[in-house]
Amino acid sequence: MAAQPPTESEDAALSMTMAVVASSPAPLLMLDGTLNIVAASTSFCAAFGIDPATAPGSDVFALGAGEWNIPQLRSLLDATVSDAAKVDSYEMELRRPGCEDRCLVIQAQRFAYLDLEHTWLLVAVSDVTQARADKRSKDEALAQNRVLLQEVRHRVANSLQIIASVLLQNARRTPSEETRTHLRDAHNRVMSVAALERQLSAADDGDEDVPLHAYFTRLCESIASSMIADPDQLSLAVEGGDGVVPARVSVSLGLIVTELVINALKHAFPEGRRGKITVDYEFRGPNWTLCVCDNGVGMPSDPALVHTGLGTSIVQALAKQLQASVEVEPAHPGTKVSIEHTQIALVDDDAKPPRPALVVERPAA
Known part of the structure; x- marks a missing residue:
């Protein structure tokens, strides 16, 4: 028609x-x-x-x-x-x-x-010619910044290792046992930060997420190599953590693990005691729990002997940044420290009493 x-x-x-x-x-x-x-x-x-x-x-x-x-x-x-x-x-x-x-x-x-x-x-x-050109320029700038960041991290890690070496040399030379202990603590913390920088530099291939299990494994290997003289007598293992987190979160988690592991190495195994430290990370949807557990001597029975220190303050501050709570409890034997982030309350969690936001450092035996 x-x-x-x-x-x-x-x-x-x-x-x-x-x-x-x-x-x-x-x-x-x-x-x-x-x-x-x-x-x-x-x-x-x-x-x-x-x-x-x-x-x-x-x-x-x-x-x-x-x-x-x-x-x-x-x-x-x-x-x-x-x-x-x-x-x-x-x-x-x-x-x-x-x-x-x-x-x-x-x-x-x-x-x-x-x-x-x-x-x-x-x-x-x-x-949209200009918009696409701006996006390309932005992507190129981000790529250049990423390369520069990796280079900075590499140089920072090298510098930290040099500082750690100087601290260790001074610790060996000083006649004061108290000064020697403080210098060794400083050495261990500097080495842990250097290890963090190296792990982040190696993991940063352009993605914003860091695989936790591999990250924790490399971190604990670095700590063990600098602080555990006999791996047959004292071991450090990583369990769980099959997931990824943003790089900024991995930094905080890595520092928490470092502080808790160092604390356990210092206090949980006096007089050459044999034992094991385990780092475990568990995902439950948006919720997660990080645990550092040892089978050492455990917490002092006398509350007067329990004290807090720099490591405690660091862990508490980092946990607060992650909107997580901190709990310390006996592990029978040993001690278990948990950092828990709860975004959505689970049914099973309703019956549990609230966890105190407390971390303690054990005094040396």
Whole structure:
């Protein structure tokens, strides 16, 4: 059946639509069912170097020097005319001889008037060239910063090892046992921070997440190599932790593990006592628990002998940053320190009494 001529009402609506399109501050095109231009906004013509007087009636793919004749765009507009698809966001490169390439986002909407015999397309064109260039520049800057960060971490780790060596040499030379103990503690802490920096530098391949099991394993190997003289007598193991956390979280968790392991090595195994320290990390959805447990001599039975120190303050501060609570309890034998983060209360947790936010350091025997 032949198409009916537009009615008076349709002519009025069409004229109004054409006027709106022509005056639009955004680049717009109105096309008929054969993809010829019915109206083009002044902003479109100005943006893409099109003569406003010659645009109406032209084939959209013949605009300019033919740079709009892109097969993918033709297919998408044909599909939109037939109502088989809707071009919500099609990104394309516009290449015109003698001009810089431009990145465009095309949106096309089919609509019909009254008798449904006349089909029209409204095509919106957004120039995102600068936005894409900015994103590329940002990505390049981030990549450069990542390389610089790895280099800084590597240099910091080397510098920390030098400082640790100086501290250890001074500890060996000093006649004061108290000074020697303080210097060795400082040496161990500096070495642990150096180990953290090395692990983060090795793990940072561009991803923001750090696999915890491998991270804890390498960290504990570094601590053990510097503080455990006989691995057959005293061992340090990592269990659980099959998951990933953001790098910033891994730093805090690594420091907590370091402080708790050092504390256990110092106090849990006096007089050459044999034993084991275990680091365990468990995920339960958004909730998690970090445990450092030893099978050493346990906590003093006399509360007067229990005291807090620098390590306790560090663990408490780091746990607070992670919105976690800290608990110390007997392990029979030994001691278990748990850092627990609860974002969603589980049914089984309702019956449990609240855990005190307390960590203690045991005095040397």
